[in-house]
Amino acid sequence: MSAILSADDLNDFISPGVACIKPVETLPQKGQSHPEDPYQVTTEDKVQHENPPPAQISLTDCLACSGCVTSAEAVLISLQSHSEVLNTLDAYPGISLTRDSNGIVVGSENPSGEGKIFVASVSPQVRASLAATYGITEQEASHMIDQFLRGPHGLRNGGAHGNCFTWVVDTNIMREVVLALTADEVMEMKHLREPSAASDSSSPIPQRPILSSACPGWICYAEKSKPFTIPHLSRLKSPQALTGTFLKTILSKVLGVPPSQIWHLAIMPCFDKKLEASREELTDVSWQPLENRKSSTPIRDVDCVITSRELLTLASSRGVYLPDLPLRALSPSYAPHIPDQILDSFFFSNRCPSRQTAESGTSGGYLYHVLAALHSRNPGSKIVIKPGRHDVVEYELLPSKTSTGNDEKPKPIFTAARYYGFKNIQNLVRKLEPKRMPGLLGRKMPATGSRRQPISLTSSKGADYDYVEVMACPGGCTNGGGQIRIEDTLKGAPQDGSDTAYKPSSEEKRAWLKTVDEAYFSAESDSDTDGEHQSVESSLTEAEEKNRVIMQYWSRLMDVPLSKLVYTTYRKVESDVGKTNKSNDTARVVELAGKIGGGW
Numbered sequence: 393m394s395a396i397l398s399a400d401d402l403n404d405f406i407s408p409g410v411a412c413i414k415p416v417e418t419l420p421q422k423g424q425s426h427p428e429d430p431y432q433v434t435t436e437d438k439v440q441h442e443n444p445p446p447a448q449i450s451l452t453d454c455l456a457c458s459g460c461v462t463s464a465e466a467v468l469i470s471l472q473s474h475s476e477v478l479n480t481l482d483a484y485p486g487i488s489l490t491r492d493s494n495g496i497v498v499g500s501e502n503p504s505g506e507g508k509i510f511v512a513s514v515s516p517q518v519r520a521s522l523a524a525t526y527g528i529t530e531q532e533a534s535h536m537i538d539q540f541l542r543g544p545h546g547l548r549n550g551g552a553h554g555n556c557f558t559w560v561v562d563t564n565i566m567r568e569v570v571l572a573l574t575a576d577e578v579m580e581m582k583h584l585r586e587p588s589a590a591s592d593s594s595s596p597i598p599q600r601p602i603l604s605s606a607c608p609g610w611i612c613y614a615e616k617s618k619p620f621t622i623p624h625l626s627r628l629k630s631p632q633a634l635t636g637t638f639l640k641t642i643l644s645k646v647l648g649v650p651p652s653q654i655w656h657l658a659i660m661p662c663f664d665k666k667l668e669a670s671r672e673e674l675t676d677v678s679w680q681p682l683e684n685r686k687s688s689t690p691i692r693d694v695d696c697v698i699t700s701r702e703l704l705t706l707a708s709s710r711g712v713y714l715p716d717l718p719l720r721a722l723s724p725s726y727a728p729h730i731p732d733q734i735l736d737s738f739f740f741s742n743r744c745p746s747r748q749t750a751e752s753g754t755s756g757g758y759l760y761h762v763l764a765a766l767h768s769r770n771p772g773s774k775i776v777i778k779p780g781r782h783d784v785v786e787y788e789l790l791p792s793k794t795s796t797g798n799d800e801k802p803k804p805i806f807t808a809a810r811y812y813g814f815k816n817i818q819n820l821v822r823k824l825e826p827k828r829m830p831g832l833l834g835r836k837m838p839a840t841g842s843r844r845q846p847i848s849l850t851s852s853k854g855a856d857y858d859y860v861e862v863m864a865c866p867g868g869c870t871n872g873g874g875q876i877r878i879e880d881t882l883k884g885a886p887q888d889g890s891d892t893a894y895k896p897s898s899e900e901k902r903a904w905l906k907t908v909d910e911a912y913f914s915a916e917s918d919s920d921t922d923g924e925h926q927s928v929e930s931s932l933t934e935a936e937e938k939n940r941v942i943m944q945y946w947s948r949l950m951d952v953p954l955s956k957l958v959y960t961t962y963r964k965v966e967s968d969v970g971k972t973n974k975s976n977d978t979a980r981v982v983e984l985a986g987k988i989g990g991g992w
Contacts, residue, residue, distance in 0.1 A: 472698065474709060478709055480695075480696070481547065484555075484655075485508075486558075509643065511561070513659070516562070516564055519915070520870055520915075521870070526715050535720055538560050538727075540714060542557045542558065542559075543717065543718070544726065550710050557657065566638060568935060569958075570606070570628050570631055573628050574758055575761060575762050575936075577602065577626060579765075581597050581600055582858060584769070595959045598626055605628060605960075606630040607630075608630070608668035610817065613814070616965045620824065628960075630668065632660060636674065640693050641957070651676050651691045652686070652691050657695065658698075664864070665874075668694075670692070671960075673961050674693050699872070700875050701875070748913050753868055754912055755861065755870075759859060762859055763789060772792030773789055773805060775788070776789075782813075782866075783816055784811055786808070789806040790804055791803075791805055806859075807858050808857055813867075870905065870912050878904040879896060
């Protein structure tokens with residue numbers, strides 16, 4: 393969702409049957425009569441005709457919409473804000489955790505069903521946004537967030553119960569898992585490997601081309617506007633969603649606490665992540681056996697999402713100025729271990745995550761990782777990059793000349809593309825749309841034989857794609873609608889003390905985004921040293937194998953098939969805009985907003 397539709401801007405609350413919620417202001421007419429003269433009569437030639445300005449509605453306004461933004465979705469966004477974080481921290485006593493020889497255990501004096509264990513996950517794009525804002529490194533921004541969420545001078549220093557977040561994890565950790573599983577998924581689609589342990593008959597392999605599914609804005613658009621793309625969507629949860637599932641499952645298991653008493657906050661660069669967290673597919677219904685559920689209400693894997701800008705508001709509400717916090721790692725006394733050595737090592741030991749570079753992009757590097765995995769499986773192969781229009785890049789993996797044995801252009805092993813921004817996404821989905829017979833309006837092409845011909849998504853040069861990384865925001869996730877803008881920084885504030893809103897130029901906006909990107913690409917592993925050099929491919933392979941082992945351990949620990957933990961589903965959403973014979977709209981809005989899915 394764009395910044396236009398942030399929680400603070402939702403001031404036009406209506407029922408979901410109206411055609412459009414974007415308000416159109418009615419300006420007073422010129423020469424308007426005075427109210428004390430209600431019977432004033434004038435001639436027609438004295439009335440000045442005035443054309444009202446047309447309503448300006450863009451794709452970003454219609455992003456989270458089944459025809460339009462529903463009131464239920466507006467409720468879901470307003471419920472996920474910095475105010476909700478503060479209210480929750482103040483409403484529930486924290487469950488006391490004590491140390492013993494096994495690590496952390498739940499105290500015996502906790503009031504049953506009342507306390508909460510607070511956990512948080514932070515995306516790398518948020519850290520990059522803070523780093524650019526305060527002129528610090530990405531690592532220092534990570535320490536700043538950690539100090540605020542669970543340090544002695546942050547949240548725990550105020551509030552009704554002095555609550556803070558016991559564990560704060562990096563979504564990069566689960567992103568590595570998603571990257572490895574994405575490579576497996578693509579190779580299964582191309583029949584280059586046997587189905588992975590996560591695959592089963594209930595989660596069929598997506599059709600070619602596989603379209604990435606980590607961007608909730610794109611998924612929302614596909615479900616509501618382009619349902620023919622659904623069979624192509626990757627089955628994998630996003631790093632935010634998978635982190636939520638992981639934390640809720642393992643903490644409830646090792647601490648003996650029901651998932652409802654674990655409250656998970658995600659700090660993300662995008663408002664659409666709030667709607668993703670509200671999907672009914674991303675609750676304990678998808679992974680917890682029915683007999684183990686202690687609540688009839690589904691428990692979200694991610695309870696609340698706030699953005700980078702809302703993090704600043706959260707700190708300000710508690711009277712904390714983030715740059716005043718220590719820019720160093722927390723003392724071990726404030727950073728407890730998870731009482732499972734394997735899982736604790738997975739989350740908090742020195743790790744070597746995939747390095748983010750300009751080649752991998754600003755949105756996690758899904759395409760780049762798949763390309764690198766296939767490149768390592770084909771010695772001598774060559775990666776060809778074909779830049780297109782803004783935010784569109786095509787890739788080909790070509791075999792070595794020795795393997796082809798002739799001078800003709802070899803057939804690519806793998807073709808892929810990166811499409812960022814909705815203008816580009818529109819062009820992408822047009823190529824996937826089922827073809828129609830000329831002159832037969834609304835009728836699809838008939839099937840040939842007993843089966844439909846496969847639909848081919850082709851580039852302008854006719855090369856089929858195997859995989860496409862799709863992101864709604866131009867420039868990728870570092871440019872998410874919830875990121876700190878140049879207008880929010882001290883550089884962008886008016887210097888003359890006036891209230892005039894500062895409007896940066898296009899050049900200033902590009903320079904700002906470049907600064908954020910540089911902070912994002914500068915992130916390095918804590919285990920990186922100048923004296924240690926290891927090939928990227930070998931380190932990736934080693935990390936992938938470790939992640940696969942952890943995933944199998946997770947599945948065995950929970951006694952749940954891995955497919956139920958890492959995969960999700962999608963569905964076509966029918967619009968109810970303009971339909972008649974609807975019951976009480978107010979009751980319908982309340983009902984929809986009360987559901988976890990919120991009308992998606």
